[in-house]
Amino acid sequence: MTREGRPVFKTLARAARLRCPACGRASVFQSPFRVRPFCPACGTVFQREAGFFVGAIMLNVVTTEAAVLAAAGLCLLLLPGRAATLLSLLFAVALLFPVAFYHHSWSLWLAGDHLVEGLPRRRLDD
Template structure:
């Protein structure tokens, strides 16, 4: 969010945040949590719900083509998406394991082999959704910043 703010400096003083832009970013309307979660599930922009966040497989767009919300921000921003992917993968593996206990308790090797395959495939399949849910979470906490510099609609 701080990438959008411009600073006015006078020769002897510290930078002063431009107030009008700060009010613009903070006063953006946010959709309800349910709407944001549904948009994230559908891989749509959490701010407007009109554009997909996916450019191509394993490539997330830099910004929304409809509302200009920035998806890719500073380095380290999507560590949370990686964390979400890991946690959901582990919970999914635990769920499958606990579900298999009453039915396949005598076949530990087969269950472990299946869980190993799930541990390899699920994070890859959940990649875009982890980004989408992380963007949705960030949009609920603080609205997604807009790309105000670029005026072309399709950039």
């Protein structure tokens, strides 16, 4: 639990399910690649100031690099001496992983921000 009483495990579990990190009642996404501006259930703001989601992009890039390194290690162990196959597999991982991880990078970035400083709520007159 954080100092303000936000449970870490519950918040990360909500992020893993792509739900609002504050209440868990609504999805963070309104369509496959569009983040909601705010949670329709509790009013937590998902789209904050310009540049806020550079962190989500960074999280996706770093996780993709880790996935490529893990795939390279596995390929070197399982397919020694097959450089063409290795490069083809790594290229496929580098192309497909960031698309597959896109939603979770945004959701985890929101959850991390919620745990650190708390996401703002939408004002009633907005």
